[in-house]
Amino acid sequence: MPARxxxxxxxxxxxxxxxxxxxxxxxxxxxxxxLFREHQRSVYGWILRIVRDPAxxxxxxxxxxxxxxxxxxxxxxxxLFEPWARRIAxxxxxxxxxxxxxxxxxxxxxxxxxxxxxxxxxxxxxxIRLKTSQAFARLPPGLRIAAVLSLIEEQPQREVAAxxxxxxxxxxxxxxxxxxxxxxxxxxxxxTP
Amino acid sequence: xxxxxxxxxxxxxxxxxxxxxxxxxPSRDLWPAVLRRLDAEPVRSATAPGLLRQNWFDxxxxxxxxxxxxxxxxxxxxxxxxx
Numbered sequence: 128m129p130a131r132x133x134x135x136x137x138x139x140x141x142x143x144x145x146x147x148x149x150x151x152x153x154x155x156x157x158x159x160x161x162l163f164r165e166h167q168r169s170v171y172g173w174i175l176r177i178v179r180d181p182a183x184x185x186x187x188x189x190x191x192x193x194x195x196x197x198x199x200x201x202x203x204x205x206x207l208f209e210p211w212a213r214r215i216a217x218x219x220x221x222x223x224x225x226x227x228x229x230x231x232x233x234x235x236x237x238x239x240x241x242x243x244x245x246x247x248x249x250x251x252x253x254x255i256r257l258k259t260s261q262a263f264a265r266l267p268p269g270l271r272i273a274a275v276l277s278l279i280e281e282q283p284q285r286e287v288a289a290x291x292x293x294x295x296x297x298x299x300x301x302x303x304x305x306x307x308x309x310x311x312x313x314x315x316x317x318x319t320p
Numbered sequence: 321x322x323x324x325x326x327x328x329x330x331x332x333x334x335x336x337x338x339x340x341x342x343x344x345x346p347s348r349d350l351w352p353a354v355l356r357r358l359d360a361e362p363v364r365s366a367t368a369p370g371l372l373r374q375n376w377f378d379x380x381x382x383x384x385x386x387x388x389x390x391x392x393x394x395x396x397x398x399x400x401x402x403x
Contacts, residue, residue, distance in 0.1 A: 160351065163350075163351060163354060164351070167346065167350055167351075168345045168346070171344070171345060171346050171350075172340065172342065172344055172345070175340050175344055176339075176340045179337065179340070181344075181347065184346075185346050185347065185348070185350060185353075188346065188350055189350055189353045189354050189357055190357070192350075192354045193354060193357045193358060193361070196354075196358060255332070255336075256335060256336040257336075259332050259333065259335075259336035259337075260336045260337050263333065263336070263337060274333070275337070278329075278330045278333055278334070279330075279333050279334055279337055279338075279339055280339050280340065281339070306326055306329050309329055309333075310325070310329060320325070320328050320329050320332055
């Protein structure tokens with residue numbers, strides 16, 4: 128497969144179809160840029176929901192689109208681009224979570240810095256919030272992704288399953304296991320959920 | 321554990337890690353970074369040598385399993401049972 132500089136621009140690509148997705152599949156950089164412009168915000172938002180770190184989410188968005196470009200020949204233009212991109216983004220985010228050391232996991236400042244829909248409830252003590260977020264960060268990455276998307280972000284389990292490449296039943300099982308591990312961790316810290 | 325307990329955990333999680341703002345967007349245009357990445361690591365074709373490079377761990381694991389199976393043939397039915 129050629130390097131970017133060798134990839135044909137749209138004016139050099141034989142006319143097979145006008146579809147952006149078809150042109151992307153043939154390696155057209157203009158089509159890839161169009162898809163990037165259209166989907167970068169949703170891909171970034173999806174990754175941010177998982178990693179909860181804006182700087183890392185930007186890096187992983189770049190990584191995701193690089194992987195998308197790398198896999199352009201395998202894309203089936205009859206399929207939707209968004210779910211395919213989301214699945215690649217989820218895999219990139221999972222790799223990042225696995226590579227991250229537990230010692231550098233979420234701090235209270237990280238949580239405060241995250242662009243969120245609502246402010247934290249002052250009725251719940253800051254210490255409990257911190258311990259909960261730290262316990263959450265200690266969950267295995269596979270369980271954490273399923274839990275963050277299902278429980279915190281309240282994404283439809285069908286979409287979570289599609290992004291993770293597993294069944295809805297497997298998502299439910301992961302969420303169940305995540306809750307059980309969280310409860311155990313919190314109880315060990317003296318917090319009764 | 322009952323659904324009420326699960327709801328309590330969910331509520332605690334949402335308060336500790338508030339849901340991300342759906343309108344959140346990157347702080348900068350990421351397209352130049354994507355182009356830099358493409359230039360730095362040109363896209364490779366998924367040819368046989370490429371696959372071999374990327375999946376070296378799978379091959380090493382398979383080789384280990386074959387050696388193990390030859391060393392302890394009695395374990396083969398156990399492996400087959402769990403496949």
